[in-house]
Structure formats: C-alpha cells, structure tokens
Amino acid sequence: MNIHVGREIEKVLRDSGLKKAEFARRINTSPRNVYSIFKREEIKTDLLKIISEVLNYNFFSLYVNSIKYKEPSILIRKPNSTRSKVMITLELDGRPETLEQSIRQLKKINNAL
Structure with missing residues (x-):
C-alpha cells in the first residue's frame, strides 16, 4: 500500500x-x-x-498499519538420539511482542518434550 x-x-x-x-x-x-x-x-x-x-x-x-509483519519462525531439529536435545533457531524482528510470543512457544515445546 x-x-x-x-x-x-x-x-x-x-x-x-x-x-x-x-x-x-x-x-x-x-x-x-x-x-x-x-x-x-x-x-x-x-x-x-x-x-x-x-x-x-x-x-x-x-x-x-500498512506494514505486514512476519510471524516469528521456529526451526526445530531433533538429533537422532535418545536424549531430549533440541536445537532451536529463532528469527525475531526486534519487536518485544515477537520475543514474548516466541518464549511462549518455547515453553510449549519444552512441555511437549
């Protein structure tokens, strides 16, 4: 626009x-x-x-209002092992609400493991 x-x-x-x-x-x-x-x-x-x-x-x-924000992306790679080791890459845009949203998502992932 x-x-x-x-x-x-x-x-x-x-x-x-x-x-x-x-x-x-x-x-x-x-x-x-x-x-x-x-x-x-x-x-x-x-x-x-x-x-x-x-x-x-x-x-x-x-x-x-005309800026289209990308949702933060989380890439999860779980290595082939019996341990619960997860590598996560966060892509943030500098907005505090994006970081807060990412932290909530990480907590969900942690609970799921």
Whole structure:
C-alpha cells in the first residue's frame, strides 16, 4: 500500500477546519509551502511530528498499519538420539511482542518434550 502523506495531511487539515494560513504559522512555514507539503509523497519525520501535533492526528499510524509483519519462525531439529536435545533457531524482528510470543512457544515445546 503506497501512502501519499501530503494528500493525507491535506484531507486531515480540510476536516479540521483550520485555515491554511494558520496551519502554516503553527508549523513555522509559509502558506505557499503548505501547498508544497500537499504534493509530497514523503516527508521528514521531524516535520511530520509537528504536523501531527498541530492537527491532533497521528500520521505515523498510516505507516505502521500498512506494514505486514512476519510471524516469528521456529526451526526445530531433533538429533537422532535418545536424549531430549533440541536445537532451536529463532528469527525475531526486534519487536518485544515477537520475543514474548516466541518464549511462549518455547515453553510449549519444552512441555511437549
């Protein structure tokens, strides 16, 4: 899903009822530059943070909701022996909830052995 952040800002500004000149003043730019912002497909995060605060809308959520996360994968190899030795490889994406989910899965595996 491609996000044209400028168009999204324009929609939220229009719905807010705030005048473009006042919006420009609050984000410390010229009214002319506001039209330039509307045309942008990308925007620097520091400016997007200010715009989010001024319009009371979290534009960052547009990006987070469009990201498809992979489920963590667990590869289990049990060697040919009578011992309960299991080799596990975890693939994590850096999110705390992924680690927590992986730990729960490991506990289930341990109980099954």
